Amino acid sequence: MKYFLTNQNEYMDIILNNNKEHFEVENLSVDELLKVKKFTFKMLIVKINGKVVKQPEYYNTYIKDGDNVTVLHLISGG
Amino acid sequence: MNFEQIISVLSKKSVGIAGCGGLGSNCAVALARVGIGKLVICDFDIVVESNLNRQYFFYSQIDMKKSFALKENIKNINPFIVVEAHDIKLEHNNIPSFFQHCDVIVEAFDRADMKQMIIETVLDEMPETPLVCGIGLAGWGNSNAIKMKQTGNLYVCGDGDSEVTEDSPPLAPRVGIVANMQANTVIEILLNESK
Numbered sequence: 001m002k003y004f005l006t007n008q009n010e011y012m013d014i015i016l017n018n019n020k021e022h023f024e025v026e027n028l029s030v031d032e033l034l035k036v037k038k039f040t041f042k043m044l045i046v047k048i049n050g051k052v053v054k055q056p057e058y059y060n061t062y063i064k065d066g067d068n069v070t071v072l073h074l075i076s077g078g
Numbered sequence: 079m080n081f082e083q084i085i086s087v088l089s090k091k092s093v094g095i096a097g098c099g100g101l102g103s104n105c106a107v108a109l110a111r112v113g114i115g116k117l118v119i120c121d122f123d124i125v126v127e128s129n130l131n132r133q134y135f136f137y138s139q140i141d142m143k144k145s146f147a148l149k150e151n152i153k154n155i156n157p158f159i160v161v162e163a164h165d166i167k168l169e170h171n172n173i174p175s176f177f178q179h180c181d182v183i184v185e186a187f188d189r190a191d192m193k194q195m196i197i198e199t200v201l202d203e204m205p206e207t208p209l210v211c212g213i214g215l216a217g218w219g220n221s222n223a224i225k226m227k228q229t230g231n232l233y234v235c236g237d238g239d240s241e242v243t244e245d246s247p248p249l250a251p252r253v254g255i256v257a258n259m260q261a262n263t264v265i266e267i268l269l270n271e272s273k
Binding site for chain 2: 017018042043044045047050051052054070072073074075076077078
């Protein structure tokens with residue numbers, strides 16, 4: 001039997017906009033994810049596992065291993 | 079499914095249309111033609127001449143409230159459809175009450191902040207109701223960039239990145255493609271549910 005000192009991952013695999021993404025960190029705030037993946041538009045929709053995360057919560061909401069994340073740019077026109 | 083069977087499913091369904099501009103007016107007309115039972119259409123604006131390059135209104139309807147003008151046009155195409163027209167500005171507080179009995183909601187606003195508002199409202203407060211959005215439709219050509227993408231109950235039609243600017247205005251053909259793609263997605267959802 002193997003024993004681990006910690007069961008925390010040093011990486012995470014998530015689904016971002018229906019694609020697999022691998023990050024060499026244990027978790028990432030929404031704000032960090034948007035910067036890393038260069039989502040630069042002012043108006044965005046962020047969903048984690050189907051639940052909306054609003055702008056003020058980007059800094060203190062963390063994405064974890066296995067999460068399904070959707071980021072949508074909102075553009076004027078209709 | 080033959081046309082009779084399709085009609086018999088769709089005639090029992092109700093669809094909410096949030097905004098009666100380029101997306102909403104064309105999407106509503108397509109849904110009326112296939113015989114959706116009821117349309118709840120909402121807009122606070124009036125028809126102006128510059129709308130006629132893409133919106134389903136007529137010259138004689140300039141200065142009319144968009145919601146009432148669209149109801150008139152729908153009734154002229156298919157008088158058997160129940161149309162509930164509201165001259166109202168949709169907001170976070172009133173969206174659930176206007177659309178509470180709708181099987182699907184169509185987002186048809188022009189401003190990005192309004193799109194954000196309705197998506198957050200519906201996902202938060204009406205998560206069981208599918209929402210079909212139109213995002214990215216400016217300019218001309220590039221038809222193959224326009225796609226439908228689904229995540230959960232959120233369906234997004236459009237190219238996802240063409241913003242309306244002075245040099246890339248919204249024009250009838252491309253707006254029409256997205257509006258009809260929204261209508262097509264709506265009936266796909268409703269007909270799949272009935273299987």
